[in-house]
Amino acid sequence: xxxxxxxxxxxxxxxxxxxxxxxxxxxxxxxxxxxxxxxxxxxxxxxxxxxxxxxxxxxxxxxxxxxxxxxxxxxxxxxxxxxxxxxxxxxxxxxxxxxxxxxxxxxxxxxxxxxxxxxxxxxxxxxxxxxxxxxxxxxxxxxxxxxxxxxxxxxxxxxxxxxxxxxxxxxxxxxxxxxxxxxxxxxxxxxxxxxxxxxxxxxxxxxxxxxxxxxxxxxxxxxxxxxxxxxxxxxxxxxxxxxxxxxxxxxxxxxxxxxxxxxxxxxxxxxxxxxxxxxxxxxxxxxxxxxxxxxxxxxxxxxxxxxxxxxxxxxxxxxxxxxxxxxxxxxxxxxxxxxxxxxxxxxxxxxxxxxxxxxxxxxxxxxxxxxxxxxxxxxxxxxxxxxxxxxxxxxxxxxxxxxxxxxxxxxxx
Numbered sequence: 001x002x003x004x005x006x007x008x009x010x011x012x013x014x015x016x017x018x019x020x021x022x023x024x025x026x027x028x029x030x031x032x033x034x035x036x037x038x039x040x041x042x043x044x045x046x047x048x049x050x051x052x053x054x055x056x057x058x059x060x061x062x063x064x065x066x067x068x069x070x071x072x073x074x075x076x077x078x079x080x081x082x083x084x085x086x087x088x089x090x091x092x093x094x095x096x097x098x099x100x101x102x103x104x105x106x107x108x109x110x111x112x113x114x115x116x117x118x119x120x121x122x123x124x125x126x127x128x129x130x131x132x133x134x135x136x137x138x139x140x141x142x143x144x145x146x147x148x149x150x151x152x153x154x155x156x157x158x159x160x161x162x163x164x165x166x167x168x169x170x171x172x173x174x175x176x177x178x179x180x181x182x183x184x185x186x187x188x189x190x191x192x193x194x195x196x197x198x199x200x201x202x203x204x205x206x207x208x209x210x211x212x213x214x215x216x217x218x219x220x221x222x223x224x225x226x227x228x229x230x231x232x233x234x235x236x237x238x239x240x241x242x243x244x245x246x247x248x249x250x251x252x253x254x255x256x257x258x259x260x261x262x263x264x265x266x267x268x269x270x271x272x273x274x275x276x277x278x279x280x281x282x283x284x285x286x287x288x289x290x291x292x293x294x295x296x297x298x299x300x301x302x303x304x305x306x307x308x309x310x311x312x313x314x315x316x317x318x319x320x321x322x323x324x325x326x327x328x329x330x331x332x333x334x335x336x337x338x339x340x341x342x343x344x345x346x347x348x349x350x351x352x353x354x355x356x357x358x359x360x361x362x363x364x365x366x367x368x369x370x371x372x373x374x375x376x377x378x379x380x381x382x383x384x385x386x387x388x389x390x391x392x393x394x395x396x397x398x399x400x401x402x403x404x405x406x407x408x409x410x411x412x413x
Contacts, residue, residue, distance in 0.1 A: 034060050034062075035059065035060050035061055036064035036101075037060075037121070037127055037129075038057040038059055038103070038120050038129045039059070039060075039197065039201070039204075041057040041129055041132070041204065042055070042200060043055050043132075043134060043207065043211050044213060045236070046106050046236050047108060048137075049136065049211075049251065050112035050138070050139060051108060051109060051112060051136065052106060053116075053136070054104070055068060055088075055104070055105045055118075055120060055234060056102070056104050056231075056233055057129070058101065058102060058103070059100065060098075060101075062093075062100055063101065064101050064103075064122045066089075066103030066104075067085060067086070067122065068086045068088060068119075068120045069083050069084070070107055070117070070118040071083055071117050072116055073115060073116075073117065074133060075117045084107065086106075086107055087105070088105040093227075095228075096192065096193055097193045100193070105120070105234070112137060112138055113137070113138035113139060114135065114136050115133060115134075115135045116133065116134055117132070119131050119132070130208075133209050134210075134211075137178070137253060141254040142254060142255055142390065142391045143389060143390040143391070145178065145388045146177050146181060146253070146386075147167070147181070147384060147385070147386060148289075148354075148356050148385040149167065149181075149356060149383075149384045149385075150182065150183035150185070150319075150321030150356050151183070151184070151185045151217070151322065151324055151358040151359060151360060152166075152182070152186055152187070152358075153185040153217075153219060153360045154187060154198065154199065154360050154361065155188040155189070159360050160198035160199055160201070160360070163199065163360045164202025164203050166359040166382040166383075166384055167180070167203045167206060168203070169384065170384040170386070170399075172403075173384075173386060173399055173403060174386035174388075177386065178210070179212070179213055179253060180211065180213065181213050181215070181258065181289050181319060182212060183289055183291055183319055183321030183356070184219075185218065185219040185291065186217070186229070187199055188219055188362075190220055190227075190228040196232060213235075213258070214229075214235075215260055215262070215289050215291050216229060216247040216263075218263075218291065218322070221247065221262065221264040224264075224265050226244050226247055230244060230245065230246045235249055236250065238250060239260075240266055240274075241269055242266050243270065247262040248261055248266070248270050248273065250277050252281070255283055255390070255391050256283055256285045257278075257281040257283035257286050257287070258287045259277050259288045261274065261289070261290040261306065262290070262291075263291045263302070263303060267303065271306060274306065274309050275312075284413060285317075286315045287315070287318075287319065288317070289318075289319045289320075290306075290319075290320060291321045291322050293320035293323060293327070294307050294320070295329045295332060296322065296323045296327045296355040297323035297355065297364070297367035297376070298323065300322075311334060311351065315351050317351070317352050317394065317411065318351060318353045318354070319354055320354065322355070323364060324358045325367065325377070325378045326356065326357040326377050326406070326407070328352065328354045328376070329352055329353040329373065330352075330373075330374045331349050331351065332352075332372055333351070338350035352409070353372075354396065354398075357379070360382065361382075363378065364378070365378065374409075375407050379400060379406065381401055382400065382401040383399065383406070384399055384401075385398045391413075392412060392413055393412045393413070395410050396409050396410075396411075
């Protein structure tokens with residue numbers, strides 16, 4: 001009898017363990033949470049900022065369809081309106097939380113300087129995002145303001161709350177900013193889907209309307225793989241041959257041309273592409289964004305060839321990340337400080353290199369001062385910068401998350 005009871009108890013224990021294991025597998029695959037509801041929604045530039053806009057969103061239901069609906073003006077309902085309907089390019093992607101759906105859409109032939117309202121979803125009632133808005137670039141715009149941040153690089157929910165607070169403060173300080181340049185290392189681990197969800201979730205109200213233009217960092221591309229990073233953005237595919245689409249690219253807004261470089265791979269071909277990219281632009285201001293710094297708290301030797309190109313094509317400003325401290329160089333040319341007041345006829349005054357500290361919770365100790373440092377400090381506070389550009393001047397203002405301005409400089413043409 002005792003053996004019989006023991007066998008029954010043992011059998012029950014085995015069944016419970018099997019059910020627990022099945023439950024854990026279901027939870028891991030996300031099958032208990034599958035939904036066509038959109039999340040991680042972000043807008044970007046892909047083509048002309050005056051006539052187009054691109055979008056990306058995720059669904060936990062990997063087979064869900066993807067649709068974007070767009071109307072001119074500010075609306076709260078899409079019923080009985082003249083709605084432009086665009087089918088998304090949808091695919092499944094494997095993550096550490098099961099297979100999810102990735103949806104990318106682009107709308108073109110829009111009117112410049114116009115407010116639009118949109119929503120994304122499966123196309124079925126109850127499966128739409130909240131209505132969001134964006135405004136296309138005006139024709140002939142000769143000024144622009146944008147936000148620069150770097151290294152949100154969170155691991156925990158609290159880390160990403162800091163990132164959310166930083167970006168919110170940036171837009172409180174610069175409410176007219178038209179886009180964001182993020183200098184890389186968006187999350188600590190690109191395969192951690194919860195990190196991506198928290199990255200977007202803490203700033204969803206901003207990123208659904210304000211384009212986020214990201215740089216690939218060493219925590220975004222690992223061992224030549226940037227799948228998770230690129231899956232979250234619908235970016236220009238006009239970069240270097242041999243590079244993964246969306247990790248080197250360029251775009252224009254107003255008087256500014258921005259060239260985005262990837263310091264993690266394909267450096268030589270990017271150098272050739274950069275020459276042509278800078279040569280072909282007619283914009284007054286040339287800005288480069290990259291992750292590992294050429295001149296920051298320290299220098300990344302592998303990008304030395306790039307600085308020669310910056311000199312040759314008179315790049316005005318290089319936005320950098322990676323060092324998790326604040327650093328600004330003097331204007332540099334050929335690796336040397338340009339003497340104050342020097343302005344040869346037909347030449348710019350040199351290139352300024354900046355690292356805008358971190359926008360998340362991770363900081364490094366201040367590195368040793370270098371000859372090129374005009375400003376160099378570690379305040380152990382999240383930071384952001386507002387960059388205001390007109391035809392004749394570029395004003396850079398760096399703030400901490402409390403709203404205190406810690407650095408400012410002006411470049412003129």
